[in-house]
Amino acid sequence: MPTLILVRHGRSTANTSGVLAGxxxxxxxxxxxxxxxxxLPGRLSALTLAAAVSSPLQRCRExxxxxxxxxxxxxxxxxxxxxxxxxxxxxxxxxAELSDEPLMRVVQQHPSAAAFxxxxxxRAMQARAVEAVRDWNARIEAEHGEDATYLMCSHGDIIKxxxxxxxxxxxxxFQRLHADPCSVTAIRYTALRPFLLRLGDTGDFASLAxxxxxxxxxxxxxxxxxxxxxxxxxxx
Numbered sequence: 001m002p003t004l005i006l007v008r009h010g011r012s013t014a015n016t017s018g019v020l021a022g023x024x025x026x027x028x029x030x031x032x033x034x035x036x037x038x039x040l041p042g043r044l045s046a047l048t049l050a051a052a053v054s055s056p057l058q059r060c061r062e063x064x065x066x067x068x069x070x071x072x073x074x075x076x077x078x079x080x081x082x083x084x085x086x087x088x089x090x091x092x093x094x095x096a097e098l099s100d101e102p103l104m105r106v107v108q109q110h111p112s113a114a115a116f117x118x119x120x121x122x123r124a125m126q127a128r129a130v131e132a133v134r135d136w137n138a139r140i141e142a143e144h145g146e147d148a149t150y151l152m153c154s155h156g157d158i159i160k161x162x163x164x165x166x167x168x169x170x171x172x173x174f175q176r177l178h179a180d181p182c183s184v185t186a187i188r189y190t191a192l193r194p195f196l197l198r199l200g201d202t203g204d205f206a207s208l209a210x211x212x213x214x215x216x217x218x219x220x221x222x223x224x225x226x227x228x229x230x231x232x233x234x235x236x
Contacts, residue, residue, distance in 0.1 A: 001189035002140045003197070004133060005047065005151040006159045009059040010036035011181040020098060020230050021059075022091030022119075023084050029062045036182035037063045041070035043184065043203070044151075050144040052076050053136060053152045055083045060153040063182065067151075081132035082154040087229070088119025098229070107229050112171040126161035126171055129154075133162060137189050156230060159185055166194035 010033030014021035021027045029037060044067065052067065054060045056078050068076060090098060098104055107114045107122070115121035133152070140150045156179050164174040166187045179185055179200040186197040 001146055001191065002050070002137050002144075003147075003149040003186060003188045004137070005044070005049070005149060006162065006179075006185040006187070007040065007063065007151060007153045008156055008159055008179045008181055008183050008185075008200075009055075009057075009063040009153060010034065012059045015181060018095050020087055020090055020093055020095055021084070022087035022230075023057065024092045025058070027057070027059055029059055033059070033063070033181060038066050040064075040182065041067050047149055049074055049151050050140050050148040051150045053079045053082070053150065055154045055158075056080060057084060057155075060155070064153050079132055079136070079152070081128040082152055082158055084155040085122065085125045085157050085230075086116065086119040088116040090116050090119065090229075095230070104229070108175055110172055111174060122157075122161075122171060125157065126165065126174075129158045129162055130165045162187070163196060163199060166196055 010029045012021065012027050012033055013030050014024070014027045015033075016030050040063065049071070052064055052074055054064055054076060064076065068074060090101075103114060103116075111122045136150065136152070140148050144150075159179045160174045160177040161171065163169075163177055163179075163185060164171055166189075177199070180202050183200040183202045185199050185201070188195045188197055
């Protein structure tokens with residue numbers, strides 16, 4: 001079965017403003033996110049990719065554009081099922097405001113029970129994303145062979161949910177995972193089990209610094225801050 005390269009979109013204007021973007025239209029990459037996207041073709045240069053599959057949201061399409069420019073032969077497909085979680089009434093709100101909502105504690109500690117007002121549940125989010133990957137695995141293998149590699153550009157919570165599934169983790173544990181903007185996560189699927197080959201790989205170790213150093217680096221636009229929804233929506 002194929003190897004899946006999961007790329008989280010680059011840093012967005014919502015990330016830097018501390019907003020839970022969700023599916024709000026018009027959220028683009030910020031300057032740092034554009035730089036991250038520009039570096040993606042070089043980071044993936046050693047890989048032969050059978051296809052690229054993207055969330056329909058603008059920030060994912062912008063992240064993939066430099067890669068598509070560098071590889072004009074690479075087919076691009078849009079997949080609704082790997083779009084961001086539908087946060088419903090929470091979409092567009094500041095994470096600082098949402099931290100006081102009782103539901104946020106459920107999102108952090110018992111996400112399998114979390115359903116966003118006017119939106120979807122986190123269980124439904126994971127189920128649709130896993131279904132999409134299963135379908136694309138079968139399609140890529142049928143068209144390109146079992147050793148093929150393909151790429152999906154999606155969102156933090158989607159990627160974390162897919163990794164949890166690959167590891168056999170309950171969704172309630174997926175907040176223990178983290179994927180920075182424009183990080184690369186790789187999963188090799190086989191008939192018996194998936195293998196997690198990379199998780200949130202950016203090649204940048206600044207985010208591993210002690211918290212005080214990480215906060216200073218974040219002020220310079222270099223690393224992540226904590227967030228429990230939006231895949232780390234406060235992260236760069």
